[in-house]
Amino acid sequence: MPSSATITTTHFTKHHQSAEEKEEEEELKLLSQECKELLLSLPKEKGWRTPFLYQFQGFWCQPKEIQSIISFQKHFKSRESDVILATIPKSGTTWLKALVFAIINRRRFPPATTSDTSRNHPLLTSNPHDLVPFLEYKLYANNQVPDLSKFPDDDEPRTFATHVPYPSLEESIKKSESVKIVYLCRNPFDTLISSWHFMKILRPESLPQFSLEEAFKMYCNGIVGFGPFWEHMLGYWNESLKRPEKVLFLKYEDIKEDVVSNLKELASFLGFPFSVEEEREGVVIQEIAKLCSFDKLKELEVNKYGKAMTFSKHFENKHLFRKGEVGDWVNYLNPLMVKQLSQLMEEKFMGSGLSFKLL
Numbered sequence: 001m002p003s004s005a006t007i008t009t010t011h012f013t014k015h016h017q018s019a020e021e022k023e024e025e026e027e028l029k030l031l032s033q034e035c036k037e038l039l040l041s042l043p044k045e046k047g048w049r050t051p052f053l054y055q056f057q058g059f060w061c062q063p064k065e066i067q068s069i070i071s072f073q074k075h076f077k078s079r080e081s082d083v084i085l086a087t088i089p090k091s092g093t094t095w096l097k098a099l100v101f102a103i104i105n106r107r108r109f110p111p112a113t114t115s116d117t118s119r120n121h122p123l124l125t126s127n128p129h130d131l132v133p134f135l136e137y138k139l140y141a142n143n144q145v146p147d148l149s150k151f152p153d154d155d156e157p158r159t160f161a162t163h164v165p166y167p168s169l170e171e172s173i174k175k176s177e178s179v180k181i182v183y184l185c186r187n188p189f190d191t192l193i194s195s196w197h198f199m200k201i202l203r204p205e206s207l208p209q210f211s212l213e214e215a216f217k218m219y220c221n222g223i224v225g226f227g228p229f230w231e232h233m234l235g236y237w238n239e240s241l242k243r244p245e246k247v248l249f250l251k252y253e254d255i256k257e258d259v260v261s262n263l264k265e266l267a268s269f270l271g272f273p274f275s276v277e278e279e280r281e282g283v284v285i286q287e288i289a290k291l292c293s294f295d296k297l298k299e300l301e302v303n304k305y306g307k308a309m310t311f312s313k314h315f316e317n318k319h320l321f322r323k324g325e326v327g328d329w330v331n332y333l334n335p336l337m338v339k340q341l342s343q344l345m346e347e348k349f350m351g352s353g354l355s356f357k358l359l
Protein backbone atom coordinates (compact mmCIF):
# COMPACT_ATOMS: atom_id res chain seq x y z
CA MET A 1 0.00 0.00 0.00
CA PRO A 2 1.41 3.46 -0.79
CA SER A 3 2.54 5.60 2.14
CA SER A 4 0.03 8.16 3.42
CA ALA A 5 2.16 11.02 2.12
CA THR A 6 1.76 9.77 -1.43
CA ILE A 7 -1.95 9.18 -1.36
CA THR A 8 -3.95 11.82 -3.12
CA THR A 9 -7.09 11.73 -5.17
CA THR A 10 -4.88 11.33 -8.24
CA HIS A 11 -4.58 7.65 -7.32
CA PHE A 12 -8.11 7.34 -8.54
CA THR A 13 -7.56 9.16 -11.80
CA LYS A 14 -6.40 7.92 -15.16
CA HIS A 15 -5.44 9.67 -18.36
CA HIS A 16 -8.88 9.24 -19.86
CA GLN A 17 -11.27 9.57 -17.01
CA SER A 18 -14.72 8.06 -17.31
CA ALA A 19 -17.73 9.93 -15.92
CA GLU A 20 -17.63 7.61 -12.90
CA GLU A 21 -14.00 8.39 -12.21
CA LYS A 22 -14.56 12.14 -12.48
CA GLU A 23 -17.49 12.02 -10.07
CA GLU A 24 -15.49 9.81 -7.72
CA GLU A 25 -12.67 12.30 -7.72
CA GLU A 26 -15.09 15.03 -6.65
CA GLU A 27 -16.45 12.81 -3.85
CA LEU A 28 -13.00 11.95 -2.58
CA LYS A 29 -11.84 15.56 -2.43
CA LEU A 30 -13.94 16.06 0.68
CA LEU A 31 -12.53 13.10 2.57
CA SER A 32 -9.78 12.92 5.15
CA GLN A 33 -6.48 11.34 4.17
CA GLU A 34 -7.17 8.51 6.61
CA CYS A 35 -10.44 7.71 4.91
CA LYS A 36 -8.92 7.88 1.44
CA GLU A 37 -6.27 5.40 2.52
CA LEU A 38 -8.87 3.08 3.93
CA LEU A 39 -10.85 3.16 0.68
CA LEU A 40 -7.85 1.83 -1.21
CA SER A 41 -8.05 -1.38 0.78
CA LEU A 42 -11.81 -1.96 0.47
CA PRO A 43 -13.73 -4.01 -2.11
CA LYS A 44 -15.42 -1.65 -4.55
CA GLU A 45 -18.46 -2.03 -6.83
CA LYS A 46 -20.44 0.23 -9.09
CA GLY A 47 -22.83 2.40 -7.03
CA TRP A 48 -26.48 3.45 -7.29
CA ARG A 49 -26.21 7.16 -6.64
CA THR A 50 -22.45 7.64 -6.43
CA PRO A 51 -20.04 6.09 -8.92
CA PHE A 52 -18.91 3.42 -6.44
CA LEU A 53 -19.95 1.67 -3.27
CA TYR A 54 -17.34 0.24 -0.91
CA GLN A 55 -17.67 -2.76 1.36
CA PHE A 56 -16.93 -1.51 4.84
CA GLN A 57 -17.34 -3.70 7.94
CA GLY A 58 -19.32 -6.13 5.81
CA PHE A 59 -21.84 -3.68 4.32
CA TRP A 60 -21.87 -1.48 1.22
CA CYS A 61 -21.71 2.27 1.47
CA GLN A 62 -20.59 5.51 -0.10
CA PRO A 63 -17.21 7.06 0.71
CA LYS A 64 -18.68 9.99 2.65
CA GLU A 65 -20.80 7.65 4.73
CA ILE A 66 -17.75 5.59 5.70
CA GLN A 67 -16.02 8.67 7.01
CA SER A 68 -18.96 9.69 9.17
CA ILE A 69 -19.61 6.16 10.42
CA ILE A 70 -16.01 5.92 11.61
CA SER A 71 -16.42 9.22 13.43
CA PHE A 72 -19.74 8.10 14.96
CA GLN A 73 -18.19 4.83 16.15
CA LYS A 74 -15.23 6.66 17.65
CA HIS A 75 -16.94 9.61 19.34
CA PHE A 76 -20.60 8.89 20.13
CA LYS A 77 -21.42 8.09 23.76
CA SER A 78 -24.95 7.04 24.52
CA ARG A 79 -27.09 8.30 27.37
CA GLU A 80 -29.28 5.82 29.22
CA SER A 81 -32.45 7.42 27.85
CA ASP A 82 -31.38 7.59 24.19
CA VAL A 83 -33.62 6.33 21.41
CA ILE A 84 -32.13 5.15 18.11
CA LEU A 85 -34.32 4.76 15.01
CA ALA A 86 -32.78 2.30 12.58
CA THR A 87 -33.74 1.45 9.00
CA ILE A 88 -32.23 0.40 5.73
CA PRO A 89 -32.85 3.29 3.29
CA LYS A 90 -36.33 3.65 1.78
CA SER A 91 -38.11 1.57 4.44
CA GLY A 92 -40.15 4.41 5.90
CA THR A 93 -37.49 6.29 7.88
CA THR A 94 -39.22 9.64 7.35
CA TRP A 95 -42.50 8.20 8.64
CA LEU A 96 -40.88 6.58 11.68
CA LYS A 97 -39.11 9.82 12.58
CA ALA A 98 -42.40 11.72 12.39
CA LEU A 99 -44.29 9.15 14.48
CA VAL A 100 -41.66 8.92 17.21
CA PHE A 101 -41.25 12.70 17.38
CA ALA A 102 -45.03 13.17 17.65
CA ILE A 103 -45.41 10.48 20.34
CA ILE A 104 -42.54 11.63 22.54
CA ASN A 105 -43.42 15.32 22.31
CA ARG A 106 -47.21 15.09 22.46
CA ARG A 107 -47.56 17.04 25.70
CA ARG A 108 -45.36 19.88 24.49
CA PHE A 109 -46.83 19.75 21.01
CA PRO A 110 -50.38 18.38 20.92
CA PRO A 111 -50.94 16.71 17.57
CA ALA A 112 -54.62 17.55 17.06
CA THR A 113 -54.70 18.97 13.57
CA THR A 114 -57.80 21.01 14.35
CA SER A 115 -56.94 22.67 17.68
CA ASP A 116 -55.36 26.10 17.89
CA THR A 117 -52.31 25.05 19.93
CA SER A 118 -51.45 22.41 17.37
CA ARG A 119 -50.88 25.04 14.67
CA ASN A 120 -47.37 25.32 16.03
CA HIS A 121 -46.58 21.65 15.74
CA PRO A 122 -42.98 21.35 14.44
CA LEU A 123 -44.01 18.64 11.99
CA LEU A 124 -46.14 21.20 10.16
CA THR A 125 -43.15 23.38 9.36
CA SER A 126 -40.12 21.07 9.47
CA ASN A 127 -39.28 17.94 7.58
CA PRO A 128 -38.99 14.94 9.97
CA HIS A 129 -35.30 14.57 9.03
CA ASP A 130 -34.65 18.00 10.53
CA LEU A 131 -36.38 17.02 13.78
CA VAL A 132 -34.68 13.66 14.31
CA PRO A 133 -31.10 13.89 13.03
CA PHE A 134 -29.24 11.13 11.28
CA LEU A 135 -26.02 10.17 13.02
CA GLU A 136 -24.14 9.57 9.78
CA TYR A 137 -25.69 12.15 7.43
CA LYS A 138 -25.99 15.02 9.83
CA LEU A 139 -24.29 14.85 13.21
CA TYR A 140 -21.05 13.12 12.22
CA ALA A 141 -21.06 14.17 8.56
CA ASN A 142 -18.06 15.91 6.99
CA ASN A 143 -15.69 15.03 9.82
CA GLN A 144 -17.72 16.92 12.42
CA VAL A 145 -17.66 15.83 16.04
CA PRO A 146 -20.76 17.34 17.63
CA ASP A 147 -20.97 18.04 21.34
CA LEU A 148 -24.08 16.07 22.15
CA SER A 149 -23.64 16.41 25.91
CA LYS A 150 -25.32 19.80 25.69
CA PHE A 151 -28.62 18.48 24.33
CA PRO A 152 -31.38 20.58 25.94
CA ASP A 153 -33.32 18.91 28.77
CA ASP A 154 -36.61 19.21 26.93
CA ASP A 155 -35.10 17.14 24.18
CA GLU A 156 -34.86 14.07 26.46
CA PRO A 157 -34.88 11.40 25.31
CA ARG A 158 -32.35 12.29 22.65
CA THR A 159 -33.60 10.69 19.46
CA PHE A 160 -31.22 9.82 16.62
CA ALA A 161 -31.56 7.93 13.39
CA THR A 162 -29.22 5.67 11.48
CA HIS A 163 -28.98 3.29 8.54
CA VAL A 164 -25.94 1.55 10.06
CA PRO A 165 -26.38 -2.24 10.47
CA TYR A 166 -26.68 -3.55 14.04
CA PRO A 167 -23.14 -4.97 14.42
CA SER A 168 -21.60 -1.63 13.40
CA LEU A 169 -23.51 0.55 15.86
CA GLU A 170 -21.28 2.34 18.36
CA GLU A 171 -20.50 -0.01 21.26
CA SER A 172 -22.21 1.85 24.14
CA ILE A 173 -25.51 1.74 22.23
CA LYS A 174 -25.34 -2.02 21.95
CA LYS A 175 -24.08 -2.64 25.47
CA SER A 176 -26.59 -0.46 27.29
CA GLU A 177 -29.64 -2.19 28.72
CA SER A 178 -31.69 0.97 28.58
CA VAL A 179 -30.89 2.63 25.24
CA LYS A 180 -33.81 1.75 23.00
CA ILE A 181 -33.65 0.87 19.33
CA VAL A 182 -36.67 0.93 17.01
CA TYR A 183 -36.13 -0.82 13.69
CA LEU A 184 -38.57 -0.27 10.85
CA CYS A 185 -38.51 -2.95 8.17
CA ARG A 186 -40.25 -2.81 4.78
CA ASN A 187 -40.72 -5.68 2.38
CA PRO A 188 -37.69 -5.99 0.07
CA PHE A 189 -39.79 -5.70 -3.11
CA ASP A 190 -41.09 -2.23 -2.26
CA THR A 191 -37.79 -1.18 -0.73
CA LEU A 192 -36.02 -2.03 -3.98
CA ILE A 193 -38.46 -0.03 -6.12
CA SER A 194 -38.41 2.92 -3.76
CA SER A 195 -34.59 2.90 -3.69
CA TRP A 196 -34.33 2.70 -7.47
CA HIS A 197 -36.66 5.69 -7.99
CA PHE A 198 -34.87 7.72 -5.33
CA MET A 199 -31.36 6.99 -6.57
CA LYS A 200 -32.32 7.79 -10.15
CA ILE A 201 -33.35 11.27 -9.02
CA LEU A 202 -30.24 11.88 -6.93
CA ARG A 203 -27.76 10.38 -9.37
CA PRO A 204 -25.57 13.05 -10.96
CA GLU A 205 -26.48 13.73 -14.59
CA SER A 206 -22.92 13.02 -15.66
CA LEU A 207 -23.31 9.35 -14.72
CA PRO A 208 -24.88 6.88 -17.16
CA GLN A 209 -28.59 6.02 -16.77
CA PHE A 210 -29.36 3.40 -14.15
CA SER A 211 -31.82 0.77 -15.36
CA LEU A 212 -34.13 -1.23 -13.15
CA GLU A 213 -32.53 -4.42 -14.50
CA GLU A 214 -29.16 -3.25 -13.28
CA ALA A 215 -30.53 -2.17 -9.90
CA PHE A 216 -32.32 -5.50 -9.51
CA LYS A 217 -29.17 -7.49 -10.18
CA MET A 218 -27.15 -5.45 -7.71
CA TYR A 219 -29.88 -5.65 -5.07
CA CYS A 220 -30.03 -9.43 -5.36
CA ASN A 221 -26.23 -9.58 -5.05
CA GLY A 222 -26.50 -7.61 -1.83
CA ILE A 223 -24.91 -4.49 -3.36
CA VAL A 224 -27.14 -1.67 -2.16
CA GLY A 225 -26.53 1.06 0.42
CA PHE A 226 -26.09 -0.54 3.89
CA GLY A 227 -26.88 -3.95 2.40
CA PRO A 228 -27.04 -6.84 1.80
CA PHE A 229 -30.63 -6.08 2.77
CA TRP A 230 -31.13 -9.52 4.32
CA GLU A 231 -28.16 -9.05 6.64
CA HIS A 232 -29.40 -5.61 7.68
CA MET A 233 -32.89 -6.90 8.46
CA LEU A 234 -31.72 -10.10 10.13
CA GLY A 235 -29.18 -8.26 12.29
CA TYR A 236 -31.90 -6.20 13.95
CA TRP A 237 -34.47 -9.00 13.80
CA ASN A 238 -32.27 -11.45 15.70
CA GLU A 239 -31.37 -8.81 18.27
CA SER A 240 -35.07 -8.00 18.76
CA LEU A 241 -35.71 -11.68 19.50
CA LYS A 242 -32.81 -11.84 21.96
CA ARG A 243 -33.54 -8.49 23.67
CA PRO A 244 -37.15 -7.49 23.01
CA GLU A 245 -37.05 -4.82 25.71
CA LYS A 246 -34.17 -3.16 23.84
CA VAL A 247 -35.00 -3.60 20.16
CA LEU A 248 -38.51 -3.12 18.81
CA PHE A 249 -38.91 -4.54 15.31
CA LEU A 250 -41.75 -2.90 13.37
CA LYS A 251 -42.97 -3.52 9.84
CA TYR A 252 -44.06 -0.79 7.42
CA GLU A 253 -46.91 -2.94 6.11
CA ASP A 254 -48.24 -3.65 9.64
CA ILE A 255 -48.35 0.05 10.50
CA LYS A 256 -50.19 0.75 7.25
CA GLU A 257 -52.71 -1.96 8.11
CA ASP A 258 -53.26 -1.14 11.77
CA VAL A 259 -51.75 2.14 12.79
CA VAL A 260 -53.47 2.33 16.20
CA SER A 261 -52.12 -0.88 17.70
CA ASN A 262 -48.66 -0.26 16.27
CA LEU A 263 -48.60 3.24 17.74
CA LYS A 264 -49.65 1.88 21.14
CA GLU A 265 -46.87 -0.68 21.04
CA LEU A 266 -44.35 1.95 19.91
CA ALA A 267 -45.38 4.43 22.62
CA SER A 268 -45.18 1.81 25.39
CA PHE A 269 -41.81 0.59 24.16
CA LEU A 270 -40.44 4.14 24.17
CA GLY A 271 -41.62 4.66 27.74
CA PHE A 272 -44.35 7.12 26.69
CA PRO A 273 -47.43 4.87 26.87
CA PHE A 274 -50.82 6.32 26.04
CA SER A 275 -52.82 6.86 29.22
CA VAL A 276 -56.10 5.05 29.85
CA GLU A 277 -57.96 8.23 28.86
CA GLU A 278 -55.87 8.68 25.73
CA GLU A 279 -56.56 5.09 24.74
CA ARG A 280 -60.25 5.25 25.66
CA GLU A 281 -60.88 8.37 23.67
CA GLY A 282 -58.53 7.29 20.91
CA VAL A 283 -58.31 10.90 19.69
CA VAL A 284 -54.62 11.50 20.37
CA ILE A 285 -53.55 8.27 18.70
CA GLN A 286 -55.69 9.02 15.67
CA GLU A 287 -54.39 12.58 15.50
CA ILE A 288 -50.77 11.41 15.59
CA ALA A 289 -51.52 8.91 12.83
CA LYS A 290 -53.18 11.63 10.76
CA LEU A 291 -50.47 14.22 11.33
CA CYS A 292 -47.74 11.75 10.28
CA SER A 293 -49.66 10.18 7.40
CA PHE A 294 -48.21 10.20 3.91
CA ASP A 295 -51.07 12.34 2.57
CA LYS A 296 -50.71 14.96 5.30
CA LEU A 297 -46.91 15.26 5.22
CA LYS A 298 -46.67 15.23 1.44
CA GLU A 299 -48.99 18.22 1.09
CA LEU A 300 -47.24 20.46 3.60
CA GLU A 301 -45.45 23.48 2.18
CA VAL A 302 -42.15 22.42 3.79
CA ASN A 303 -42.31 19.02 2.16
CA LYS A 304 -43.55 20.24 -1.22
CA TYR A 305 -41.10 23.08 -1.73
CA GLY A 306 -38.55 22.88 1.11
CA LYS A 307 -35.05 21.50 1.35
CA ALA A 308 -34.01 19.43 4.38
CA MET A 309 -30.71 20.45 5.90
CA THR A 310 -29.83 16.80 6.36
CA PHE A 311 -29.03 15.87 2.80
CA SER A 312 -27.13 17.69 0.08
CA LYS A 313 -27.78 21.36 -0.71
CA HIS A 314 -29.80 20.43 -3.75
CA PHE A 315 -31.95 17.84 -2.06
CA GLU A 316 -35.65 18.58 -2.22
CA ASN A 317 -37.95 17.22 0.46
CA LYS A 318 -40.58 16.26 -2.08
CA HIS A 319 -38.42 13.32 -3.17
CA LEU A 320 -39.04 11.68 0.21
CA PHE A 321 -42.74 11.36 -0.59
CA ARG A 322 -43.39 9.35 -3.73
CA LYS A 323 -46.33 6.92 -3.38
CA GLY A 324 -46.13 5.54 0.14
CA GLU A 325 -47.98 2.35 -0.77
CA VAL A 326 -47.60 -1.34 -0.13
CA GLY A 327 -47.23 -3.38 -3.34
CA ASP A 328 -46.19 -0.72 -5.88
CA TRP A 329 -43.52 -3.21 -7.05
CA VAL A 330 -46.18 -5.04 -9.10
CA ASN A 331 -46.00 -2.13 -11.55
CA TYR A 332 -42.28 -2.61 -12.16
CA LEU A 333 -41.02 -6.17 -11.66
CA ASN A 334 -41.50 -8.83 -14.35
CA PRO A 335 -42.45 -12.42 -13.42
CA LEU A 336 -38.86 -13.63 -13.65
CA MET A 337 -37.66 -10.91 -11.28
CA VAL A 338 -40.47 -11.74 -8.86
CA LYS A 339 -39.48 -15.39 -8.92
CA GLN A 340 -35.79 -14.63 -8.41
CA LEU A 341 -36.30 -12.22 -5.52
CA SER A 342 -38.84 -14.52 -3.87
CA GLN A 343 -36.37 -17.43 -4.04
CA LEU A 344 -33.58 -15.29 -2.66
CA MET A 345 -35.73 -14.18 0.25
CA GLU A 346 -36.79 -17.73 0.97
CA GLU A 347 -33.17 -18.81 1.05
CA LYS A 348 -31.91 -15.89 3.16
CA PHE A 349 -34.77 -15.66 5.66
CA MET A 350 -35.42 -19.39 6.01
CA GLY A 351 -35.68 -20.46 9.64
CA SER A 352 -35.43 -16.88 10.95
CA GLY A 353 -39.15 -16.42 11.57
CA LEU A 354 -39.06 -13.12 9.67
CA SER A 355 -41.78 -12.85 7.04
CA PHE A 356 -43.16 -10.09 4.84
CA LYS A 357 -46.47 -8.90 3.49
CA LEU A 358 -45.87 -8.08 -0.15
CA LEU A 359 -49.30 -6.71 -1.08
Ligand SMILES: Nc1ncnc2c1ncn2[C@@H]1O[C@H](COP(=O)(O)OS(=O)(=O)O)[C@@H](OP(=O)(O)O)[C@H]1O
Pocket: 087, 088, 089, 090, 091, 092, 093, 094, 095, 190, 193, 194, 195, 197, 292, 293, 294, 295, 297, 320, 321, 322, 323, 324, 325, 328
Ligand atom coordinates in the same frame (compact mmCIF):
# COMPACT_ATOMS: atom_id res chain seq x y z
N1 LIG B 1 -45.72 9.32 6.17
C1 LIG B 1 -45.44 8.30 5.38
N2 LIG B 1 -46.19 7.18 5.41
C2 LIG B 1 -45.91 6.14 4.62
N3 LIG B 1 -44.89 6.12 3.73
C3 LIG B 1 -44.10 7.20 3.66
C4 LIG B 1 -44.33 8.34 4.49
N4 LIG B 1 -43.40 9.26 4.20
C5 LIG B 1 -42.62 8.75 3.23
N5 LIG B 1 -43.05 7.51 2.89
C6 LIG B 1 -42.50 6.61 1.88
O1 LIG B 1 -41.32 6.00 2.39
C7 LIG B 1 -40.36 5.85 1.34
C8 LIG B 1 -39.14 6.67 1.65
O2 LIG B 1 -38.40 5.95 2.59
P1 LIG B 1 -37.50 6.62 3.70
O3 LIG B 1 -38.27 7.64 4.41
O4 LIG B 1 -36.93 5.49 4.48
O5 LIG B 1 -36.36 7.31 2.83
S1 LIG B 1 -34.90 7.69 3.41
O6 LIG B 1 -34.16 6.42 3.60
O7 LIG B 1 -35.06 8.47 4.63
O8 LIG B 1 -34.32 8.51 2.30
C9 LIG B 1 -41.05 6.32 0.08
O9 LIG B 1 -41.69 5.15 -0.45
P2 LIG B 1 -42.14 5.02 -1.98
O10 LIG B 1 -43.28 5.94 -2.15
O11 LIG B 1 -42.54 3.59 -2.14
O12 LIG B 1 -40.97 5.36 -2.82
C10 LIG B 1 -42.03 7.33 0.64
O13 LIG B 1 -43.08 7.64 -0.22
